[in-house]
Amino acid sequence: MSASITSAQATAHGGGTPPSVPHLDVDPFAIDFFENPCPAQEALREAVVYLDKWSVYGVARHAQVHAVLNDPLIFCSSRGVGLSDFRKEKPWRPPSLILEADPPAHTRTRAVLSKVLSPAMMKQIRDGFLAAAEANVDELLQRRHIDAIADLAEAYPLSVFPNAIGLRQEGREHLLAYAAVVFSAFGPPNELRQAAIERSAPHQAYVAEQCRRTNLAPGGFGACVHAFSDTGEITLKEAPLLVRSLLSAGLDTTVNGLGAAIYCLARFPDQMAKLRADPSLARNAFEEAVRFESPVQTFFRTTTREVEIDGHAIGEGEKVLMFLGAANRDPRRWDEPDRNDLTRRTSGHIGFGAGVHMCVGQARLEGEVVLAALARKAASIEINGPVKRRYNNTLRGLESLPVTIKLA
Numbered sequence: 267m268s269a270s271i272t273s274a275q276a277t278a279h280g281g282g283t284p285p286s287v288p289h290l291d292v293d294p295f296a297i298d299f300f301e302n303p304c305p306a307q308e309a310l311r312e313a314v315v316y317l318d319k320w321s322v323y324g325v326a327r328h329a330q331v332h333a334v335l336n337d338p339l340i341f342c343s344s345r346g347v348g349l350s351d352f353r354k355e356k357p358w359r360p361p362s363l364i365l366e367a368d369p370p371a372h373t374r375t376r377a378v379l380s381k382v383l384s385p386a387m388m389k390q391i392r393d394g395f396l397a398a399a400e401a402n403v404d405e406l407l408q409r410r411h412i413d414a415i416a417d418l419a420e421a422y423p424l425s426v427f428p429n430a431i432g433l434r435q436e437g438r439e440h441l442l443a444y445a446a447v448v449f450s451a452f453g454p455p456n457e458l459r460q461a462a463i464e465r466s467a468p469h470q471a472y473v474a475e476q477c478r479r480t481n482l483a484p485g486g487f488g489a490c491v492h493a494f495s496d497t498g499e500i501t502l503k504e505a506p507l508l509v510r511s512l513l514s515a516g517l518d519t520t521v522n523g524l525g526a527a528i529y530c531l532a533r534f535p536d537q538m539a540k541l542r543a544d545p546s547l548a549r550n551a552f553e554e555a556v557r558f559e560s561p562v563q564t565f566f567r568t569t570t571r572e573v574e575i576d577g578h579a580i581g582e583g584e585k586v587l588m589f590l591g592a593a594n595r596d597p598r599r600w601d602e603p604d605r606n607d608l609t610r611r612t613s614g615h616i617g618f619g620a621g622v623h624m625c626v627g628q629a630r631l632e633g634e635v636v637l638a639a640l641a642r643k644a645a646s647i648e649i650n651g652p653v654k655r656r657y658n659n660t661l662r663g664l665e666s667l668p669v670t671i672k673l674a
């Protein structure tokens with residue numbers, strides 16, 4: 267352990283190894299950061315930093331974030347992927363069996379969810395998802411003046427995802443409210459997190475109840491998870507918690523991914539023109555929107571031992587904040603990173619994470635079918651009113667995006 271440190275620094279982060287890195291006075295969970303993250307993200311990419319406000323390390327270059335994500339035993343998830351260290355604080359809800367687990371425990375639950383969301387399952391639901399996207403877009407083209415968030419980015423996933431899980435109709439309004447709590451709860455104990463958790467009881471009760479086998483329609487993803495408890499791959503107790511992962515991670519992410527994609531098309535008419543000229547770009551347009559906006563902005567890991575990142579020593583038990591959004595715009599990795607270009611090679615973006623925890627669902631089906639429907643049916647999408655941002659400690663997206671959408 268290095269000794270060249272002031273005692274003030276030693277207490278600030280719990281008395282472990284002193285931060286040998288620059289200290290940065292930035293709060294990535296503050297409203298002004300959410301409003302305009304790019305300048306602060308540029309500063310964050312200059313070096314591995316220590317953020318005094320929350321006593322955490324920050325990594326923001328693509329290569330660094332990628333390295334942390336690919337070393338899951340040293341940068342672990344089982345102590346929580348939010349600021350809270352599960353070894354020191356009681357988690358606000360029982361830990362996720364997949365997100366908040368490390369290999370080898372993670373390997374088993376991950377294998378089950380991969381099978382539940384396999385390409386074969388996706389193929390089965392594809393036609394229904396496609397038809398629903400076309401119907402949603404057709405209806406919006408009739409109305410012309412719409413809110414692209416409520417009427418498309420939210421309405422479309424809500425029209426297909428809960429059915430695909432096998433949820434009953436009643437109570438679905440809890441789903442987005444629950445997810446908003448989950449994603450703000452990864453953040454520090456600021457007003458956003460505390461308020462979200464304070465109001466979470468009814469949403470948690472709804473989710474817990476719907477995760478039970480008897481409440482999930484046969485043939486859906488939920489029932490499919492439970493079926494793996496019959497094979498012995500998971501226990502009876504684990505099955506509902508794995509269904510909870512689908513409900514936590516599967517809706518608000520696609521809402522914000524779609525919101526990002528539509529916001530890009532509305533701001534960059536040249537990209538909308540390219541998409542219309544070649545609707546087969548729909549899938550890459552969605553990927554580029556996920557890179558460009560990074561709906562999931564940040565995640566933490568916890569160090570399980572002393573480790574170096576880029577020559578900087580980090581002690582055991584430290585929280586490391588990964589800036590996925592900053593990495594996805596790192597000029598060391600991307601040409602013209604601040605340009606939305608739906609023909610660029612998007613592979614290697616880490617908007618879905620990387621390594622063993624990389625997103626198992628990926629929203630690509632929902633993203634692709636909505637963008638393909640817009641490509642074929644819409645002539646233009648124009649912003650016609652005030653754009654309002656939605657604030658969440660982890661999710662980046664809009665509250666409202668009023669647009670005029672014209673028929674091709």
Ligand code: 4IA
Nearest residue numbers: 362364365510511514515519
């Ligand atoms: C879970 C990272 C995000 C998409 C996510 C959120 C919750 C869970 C998994 C992933 O509850 O397992």
